[in-house]
Amino acid sequence: MAGAFKAPIVAALAVAPRHVELVIEHPELSMAAPGQFAHILTPGMLRRPVSFSRIDPQRGRAGLLVQVVGQGTAWLAERSPGEWLDVLAPLGRGFQAPDPARPWILVGGGVGIPPLYSAWERWGPQHRAPACAILGAREADGILMAGDFQGAGLLPVLATEDGSAGRRGTVVGPLEEWLARYPEAQVMACGPNGMLAQVSRVAAGATGPVQLAMEQRMGCGIGACLACVVPATPVGPEGPRYRRVCTDGPVFFREELAWSWI
Amino acid sequence: MDLSVRLPRGLTLKNPIIAASGTFGFGPEYARFVQVNRLGGISVKGISPEPWRGNPPPRVWETPSGLLNSIGLQNPGLTTFLEEDAPFLRTLDTVVIANIIGHTVEEYRTVAAGLQNEPAIHAFEVNISCPNIKAGGITFGHDPDAAYHVMRAVRSVTDKPVMVKVSPNMADPWTVAEAVVEGGADMISAINTVIGLAIDLKRRRPALGGTTGGLSGPAIKPIALRVVWEIAQRVSVPVIGMGGIQSAEDVLEFLMAGARAVMVGTITFQFPQRMEEIIDRLPLVLAHYGFRSLEEAVGAAWTSRTADGAEGGE
Numbered sequence: 001m002a003g004a005f006k007a008p009i010v011a012a013l014a015v016a017p018r019h020v021e022l023v024i025e026h027p028e029l030s031m032a033a034p035g036q037f038a039h040i041l042t043p044g045m046l047r048r049p050v051s052f053s054r055i056d057p058q059r060g061r062a063g064l065l066v067q068v069v070g071q072g073t074a075w076l077a078e079r080s081p082g083e084w085l086d087v088l089a090p091l092g093r094g095f096q097a098p099d100p101a102r103p104w105i106l107v108g109g110g111v112g113i114p115p116l117y118s119a120w121e122r123w124g125p126q127h128r129a130p131a132c133a134i135l136g137a138r139e140a141d142g143i144l145m146a147g148d149f150q151g152a153g154l155l156p157v158l159a160t161e162d163g164s165a166g167r168r169g170t171v172v173g174p175l176e177e178w179l180a181r182y183p184e185a186q187v188m189a190c191g192p193n194g195m196l197a198q199v200s201r202v203a204a205g206a207t208g209p210v211q212l213a214m215e216q217r218m219g220c221g222i223g224a225c226l227a228c229v230v231p232a233t234p235v236g237p238e239g240p241r242y243r244r245v246c247t248d249g250p251v252f253f254r255e256e257l258a259w260s261w262i
Numbered sequence: 263m264d265l266s267v268r269l270p271r272g273l274t275l276k277n278p279i280i281a282a283s284g285t286f287g288f289g290p291e292y293a294r295f296v297q298v299n300r301l302g303g304i305s306v307k308g309i310s311p312e313p314w315r316g317n318p319p320p321r322v323w324e325t326p327s328g329l330l331n332s333i334g335l336q337n338p339g340l341t342t343f344l345e346e347d348a349p350f351l352r353t354l355d356t357v358v359i360a361n362i363i364g365h366t367v368e369e370y371r372t373v374a375a376g377l378q379n380e381p382a383i384h385a386f387e388v389n390i391s392c393p394n395i396k397a398g399g400i401t402f403g404h405d406p407d408a409a410y411h412v413m414r415a416v417r418s419v420t421d422k423p424v425m426v427k428v429s430p431n432m433a434d435p436w437t438v439a440e441a442v443v444e445g446g447a448d449m450i451s452a453i454n455t456v457i458g459l460a461i462d463l464k465r466r467r468p469a470l471g472g473t474t475g476g477l478s479g480p481a482i483k484p485i486a487l488r489v490v491w492e493i494a495q496r497v498s499v500p501v502i503g504m505g506g507i508q509s510a511e512d513v514l515e516f517l518m519a520g521a522r523a524v525m526v527g528t529i530t531f532q533f534p535q536r537m538e539e540i541i542d543r544l545p546l547v548l549a550h551y552g553f554r555s556l557e558e559a560v561g562a563a564w565t566s567r568t569a570d571g572a573e574g575g576e
Contacts, residue, residue, distance in 0.1 A: 004295045004534055045324045045479055046531055072324075088295065088534070217320045219331070220531045222295070224287030226307075226336045227322040242316050242336060247291075261318075 002091050002222070003028040006084045010061065017141050018068040019111070020077040021053055024085055029055070029062040034119035035094030035213050035251040038064060039221035041086035042072035049218045049228075050076075051190070051250070052090070053114030053145065054121055062089075063118075065144060067111040091221055092250050095119050095188055095211055102208055103182035104131040107171050107199055109191025113144040115213050115250075116190055121152055130182060132157060134174045136195065140165035172198050184208055190215075193262055200254050210254035216245040223247035231261035263545035265556055267302065267523045269500055270448035271423040273385055275302035275357055275523055277541050278513065278556065282504055282527030283308060283361035283387060283427075284333065288347040289354060295534035300541060302523060303357030305387050305451075306347070310363045311372040313339035317394060318471035323460045328481030328506075329528050330458050332472030334394045335363050340376045351382035361387045361427070363395075367402075367415045375419040385422055388412060388447075390438075391429035391454035393476045403429040403454075406441035413445030425449035425502060430482070430489050431457045439493045450493055451502040451525065453486045479528040480506040487519045494520025494561060508536070510543040514551060518563035 007026035015021050024038075032055045039047040053063035066076045079085065095115075098104045104127060108116040113135055120133065133156040137143045143165055149156045157174045158166025167173065171191075179185060179202065186208035189199045196212050203210045219227035229242035230249070233256055240258035243249070265277035283305035286292055298304065316336025323330045338346070351358045360383045364370040370388060377383045390403035390412055402408040409426065416424055426442040428435050430453040439450045455476025460469040468474070486505020494501040503521030507513060508529045516524045529536050544556075553559045 002294060041532060045327070045329045045528070046322065217322050219322045219329075220285070220291070222291050222534075224291035224307075225285060225322075225331075225531065226316060226333050227319075227331060229316070229319050229321065229336070231318070239315060239318075242319070 002089060004088050006086050009079055009081050009083050009085060012079060012081055015065065016144060019065060019144060021063050021065040022076070022079060022085070023061055023063050024087070025059065025061045027060045028089065030057045030060045032057075032062050032090035033094035034122050035115050036090040036092045037250060038062070038087040038089035039091055039218070040064070040076065042075050044072045046072070046219060047088070047221060048072045048076065049221055049246070051115040051213065052118050054118050054148070063114070065111065065114040088221055092246055093248065095213070095251050096209070098123050098127065098186050098188070100126050100128050103129045103185040105175065105178050105185050105187045106131070106133040107175055107187065107189035107191070108133070108135050109171060109195040110137045110142045111144065112191030112195070112213065112215075116188060117145045117148050119188055120149060120154060124152055124154060132178050134159065134171045134178070136160065136171035136191070138162065170198070171195060172202055175199060175202050179203065179206055187211070189213070197259050197262060200257070200259050203254060211251050212254060212257065213250045214245050214252060214257075215250070218246055221246045231258040232256055233258050235261070263548060263555065265541070265544060267556065269423060269522065271421070273357065273423045277302040277544070278517070278523035279537050279541050280305055280357070280359070280502065280523060280525045281530065281537060282525035283389065285527035285530050288343070288351065289358070290350045292530070292534055297538060299355045300538050301356050303359055305359040305361050305525060306351070307337055308335045308361040308363040308389050308392070309337055309340055309343050309373055309377070310335065311340050311369050311376070313337065313342065320469065320471055323469040323475065325458070325460060325477065325481065328477045328479040330460050330470065330475040330477050331455070332394050332470040332475040334472055335392055340373055344376070344380060348380055348382045357384045358382055359385045359387050361389050362416070363389045363392065367412050370412050371415040371419055374416040378420045378422065383422065386416065386420065386424045387451055388416055388424060388426045389454070391427050393429070393431060393455060393457040393474065394472055400429060400431070403438060404432050406437045409438045410441040410445040413442040413447050417446035423448045425451045427451040427454050428489070428493070429454050430485050435489050436493045436496045439497050443497050443499055447499065449500045449502060450497060451504065452493055453482070453489050453505050456482050456485055478506065480508055482506050483512065487515060490516060490521050491519040495564060510540045510547040513540060513544060514547055514559060517556070517559040518561070520561045520564065522560055
């Protein structure tokens with residue numbers, strides 16, 4: 001289910017340079033699930049899809065962590081508590097709940113980190129097997145929500161390309177190490193396509209499910225316009241089948257995506 | 263005020279606001295947000311005989327006051343449409359228009375024939391004007407003779423009302439409109455998107471996966487109005503106008519330019535309920551500008567008639 005509604009901003013926090021987290025409140029948001037998103041009205045021609053960074057079903061609150069990349073997100077970053085956002089939400093296919101008895105690896109890159117935190121917030125407390133969050137970015141400023149993970153009982157492994165926080169390099173090194181130790185692990189990942197392609201490749205030998213949350217330029221957000229597609233399987237002689245990030249995703253299983261076309 | 267619109271072959275719209283093809287899926291997608299039965303009609307996503315995969319992403323790009331798209335008419339094909347999408351459409355209490363597409367004259371005929379006995383479909387919109395496919399489609403739309411033959415082929419297999427959607431990407435779009443009316447078209451819909459290009463500075467290449475795209479939104483409204491104006495004064499059949507409509511005032515502009523009804527598309531992405539708001543406001547706007555009926559507004563700008571009844575020259 002999803003609705004079209006206006007929700008008040010109850011908190012706005014600058015969490016990093018060019019990154020703001022807005023918390024909005026509405027009864028419909030009680031239904032939100034990790035990996036789903038809100039399609040937010042901005043002054044441009046299109047709404048902006050933003051994944052939930054945290055979800056409080058009791059209070060009907062959800063976090064939207066916005067990275068400023070253009071005019072629409074810049075406008076969002078200037079909003080203040082007391083103002084209202086016009087949203088369509090919750091939308092899309094979120095993460096399938098993890099098996100609490102199987103090791104669980106969360107891999108997030110930059111602004112792809114927030115939906116993974118919402119997954120940990122929702123399912124972490126019941127998780128009985130080992131779990132690990134690997135957070136990567138180009139530089140330390142791009143690592144989001146590390147404190148939230150720590151506060152929720154999971155000390156994340158950090159990787160930055162310039163070495164300014166955690167290990168120098170990408171998330172691939174720590175992921176390989178964790179998969180070597182727990183080959184049966186289940187993986188959830190979100191980040192830039194290049195990172196997800198590497199996660200998909202590294203996790204190809206893993207026996208657990210690998211779920212990847214995808215991003216794409218989006219039109220309607222509700223499955224009507226077929227703009228936000230990603231190349232998916234099966235790949236025929238003329239190319240892949242295109243599937244919608246907004247309704248078939250944003251979360252796909254690794255096998256569903258045609259990585260050689262992305 | 264009665265907003266109903268009588269069109270050829272017994273087709274009646276409860277109001278002149280139709281959801282434009284390509285922006286409204288096959289109907290159920292927006293049903294969570296929009297009271298679909300309040301609309302005058304919906305024109306569904308283009309249907310081809312076989313599935314079309316569409317163009318590579320990115321498929322949309324924002325431009326000043328516009329939206330550039332390169333979807334490439336991705337659709338599941340006629341058979342899947344009939345099995346999976348038509349059942350929902352049969353439950354609707356509004357006019358459902360099947361937008362039909364093809365690479366060849368025969369493909370247009372195949373889709374029309376395949377939908378002729380489908381009760382969910384009340385009319386056809388023959389799409390010969392999408393700028394996002396290379397073979398067929400727009401090559402018919404820019405050639406009056408080819409357009410005539412597509413229309414003849416469709417007419418040979420259906421007695422349902424047929425409109426042909428014309429392209430703005432040519433110097434004299436009315437030549438195609440005149441040709442398809444000669445070929446048996448009952449109506450003209452105008453316009454399809456305006457061909458355009460955007461460059462992604464960071465990636466140093468065209469922003470869209472399909473290189474060029476079709477521009478929609480308020481940026482193209484003056485272009486659309488001009489095409490509607492030219493065609494409506496040249497053909498005897500009703501014209502359905504579209505291009506950048508955002509308000510009831512915009513609808514009235516199209517009516518006064520000669521359209522009998524309109525289609526609304528891009529604005530729905532921002533405001534799913536805007537079409538219903540336009541339907542609510544249209545009687546007030548018509549009255550505000552001195553019209554006692556919808557009919558009275560159609561083509562009202564042709565003779566420069568003013569609200570107090572004085573006539574300008576022509």
